[in-house]
Every structure is written in structure tokens, then in C-alpha cells.
Amino acid sequence: MEEKIIRSRVNGKEIILVPTAHVSTESADLVKKTIEEERPDSVCIELDEGRYENIQNPDRWKDTHVVQVIKDKKVALLLANLVLSSYQRNIAKKLGTKPGGEMLQAMESAEEVGAQLVLADRDIQTTFKRIWRSLGFFKKCQLAFSLLLANDEDEEVSEEDLEKLMERDNLEGVVQSLSEDFPEIAQTLLHERDQYLAYHIKHAPGDKVLAVLGAAHSLGVEKELSKDQDIAALDEIPKPSTLSKVLPWLIPLVILGLLAYGFYQSLATGTSQVKSWFIYNAGFAALFTLIGFGHPLSILTAFVAAPFTSLNPLIACGWLVGLVEASVRKPTVEDVNRVPEDITSFKTVHKNRFLKALYLVILANIGSSIGTLIAGTSIVKNLF
Secondary structure, three states: OHHHOEEEEEOOEEEEEEEEOOOOHHHHHHHHHHHHHHOOOEEEEOOOHHHHHHHHOOOHHHHOOHHHHHHOOOHHHHHHHHHHHHHHHHHHHHHOOOOOHHHHHHHHHHHHHOOEEEEOOOOHHHHHHHHHHHOOHHHHHHHHHHHHHOOOOOOOOOHHHHHHHOOHHHHHHHHHHHHHHOHHHHHHHHHHHHHHHHHHHHOOOOOEEEEEEEHHHHHHHHHHOOOOOOHHHHHOOOOOOHHHHHHHHHHHHHHHHHHHHHHHHOHHHHHHHHHHHHHHHHHHHHHHHHHOOOOHHHHHHHHHHHHHHOOOOOOOHHHHHHHHHHHHOOOOHHHHHOHHHHOOOHHHHOOOHHHHHHHHHHHHHHHHHHHHHHHHHHHHHHHO
């Protein structure tokens, strides 16, 4: 692995990039050995303030209350964070290692040699928000189901597998594949963070800077070191487009207008259109809540609320469903403790009350959105 260390000189600084696998014992050993030998002025690590605190106290998230998460509209952010961290934790468990072990080692070794520790990565919430804003409705649905159906229980992983993955050719293939399959996610999660990391590494204190990075970032950061980065733009959370701000209000107004026009034509037409609106909205929202094994009261909530929340941009059907689910099936301490294991399989997600409440928020919203689309199309067809 020592052969994979990248050395550069930028603006008079000697920069050493140490590519690692976040769950590899060998990576932690390499970090310790390299810092002790190089004795850099600064050690940069691929963490932001929040993840720095989490890696020191990995169970801190257990204080999270599911109802508050729903009220704060942070369901998607929390789920994405839990999926990524649980994936690492489960692989580490199979290897008998600790997730983020190389970062913990970098912190410890930096203190031992008197180097300044630099948190070089972008805030994870900013990254997730930028990803979410870059995705259209159907891409968001695809991502939601990918998270829901993610399963690595039967995946066998060894140190040798990680070693092969970290070969330069293999890494380039993985990065290229991600960019082709999920360009929006790759741009934000990978390429933008390469720029962000490179900027902070170049501006770290001292003449010798050592950076501990996930192997997937090492190639991009190496290229970015010789370029200029607009750090303010990378930190900015894109504002919703004019269309995305107008559409949630425009759709209900159009629907209400069409319903009113139906009654203008005849009482029978108007009544038929209202029935279509209620049946499709209520039916699909309830169906998706049922698919997520929601409590009967949660299914009823979806059925009753969807036709009305679809006409109100300030409230979503899924929020009400999630709150009801969390109220009638209160998550236990055991549910919260089992999240890292349960989140990786659909077979266990629906048994975990904490996770079920979160997923039902997304599923009910997807069902309501599909119902709105079909009902709106049906109304237009019948009228014109």
C-alpha cells in the first residue's frame, strides 16, 4: 500500500496524499507509519465537524427523536447518512475492524508528532442537500427505493478485495462507472468534494502537509491540487429553481380550476372528477403505506390526508403518516440500537419501528405524488 502514496509540490508545499479504505486495518497501519516517518506540519483528514464528532462518539445519533426528524423535514438526510455509515460499519464488522479506524489513527498520530489537525471535508449536510436539489422527482424516487432495497448481508469482503479495489486502474473504473450511472450524485458526492478537499489541503498550515483520504478521492484530489477552486460556490446550497417554487402552488390551482370547470359543465361531470381525484390520491398513498407495512391507522391517515395535502404545498401526506406511525408504534431503545444492522435489508427494515416511520414518510409521499399525476391526467382527459 505504500506504493499508492501520492506526493506533490504545490506553491512551495510538499503534499503527501495517503489513500485508504475506511474499513481496512492495513490502511490504519499505513497512516500511523507514514505520519511517524514524515512528521508533517499538518494532517488533513476527510471529515467535517459533524462526522469528526460522530467518529469520536459513534452512538451520538441514538439521541435522535424520530418525531423531531419528521417535523424538521430531515428524513431523507438522516436515512442517507444512516445507510452510508451502516454499510461501512457492516463491512468493518466482517473484517473485524473499526469503521473510520484510519481517521482515528490519523488524529492520534497527528497529536503524537505535534501536527495540526485539519478537517478538510465539506459539511455532509451541505453535500446531501446539494445532491437532493440536483435530482428530479423520478430520480429521487429511484434513490429512495435504492436505499430501501439496499442489502449487503450476503456480501463477502476481505482485505484482499479492498487491496484490489484500491489499485489505480480499478479506482478509475469505479469512478467512471459512478459518473456514467449517476452523474448528478457523482458530481456532488465525489467530484465536488475532490475540489473541496484539494482546496483545504493546499491551504493547510506548514510546508509539509499530509492528507488521509478515501481511495476514491485520491485520484481526483491529485488532479485538483494544480487547479483553482471556488470554495464559496462549493459551500453554497442551491436555491430552488423558480419552477420548483411555483409548481407546488400552480398544480393545486390548476387542479382546483379543472374541478370547478367540471362543475361548470355539469354537476355529474364535476362530481365524477372529484371522485377521481379522491380515489387516485387516497388509493396510491394508502397502497404505498401498505407496501411499507404501515400500521392500519397510518394507512387510514394516508387514505384520508392525501387528497387534501396534495392541494396544500405547505404540508405533505408522508409527514402525517410518519407522525402517526411513530405515535402508535413508538420506537424502542432496541429499535434505535439495531438501526445499523436493520437498515441494510428490507427484511429487517420493516421490523424496526424507528426506520419504518422514516421510510413511510417517503413511501406515502411517493404514492401521493403518483396519485396526483394519474388523477390530474384523468381529469384533463375526461374534460377535453
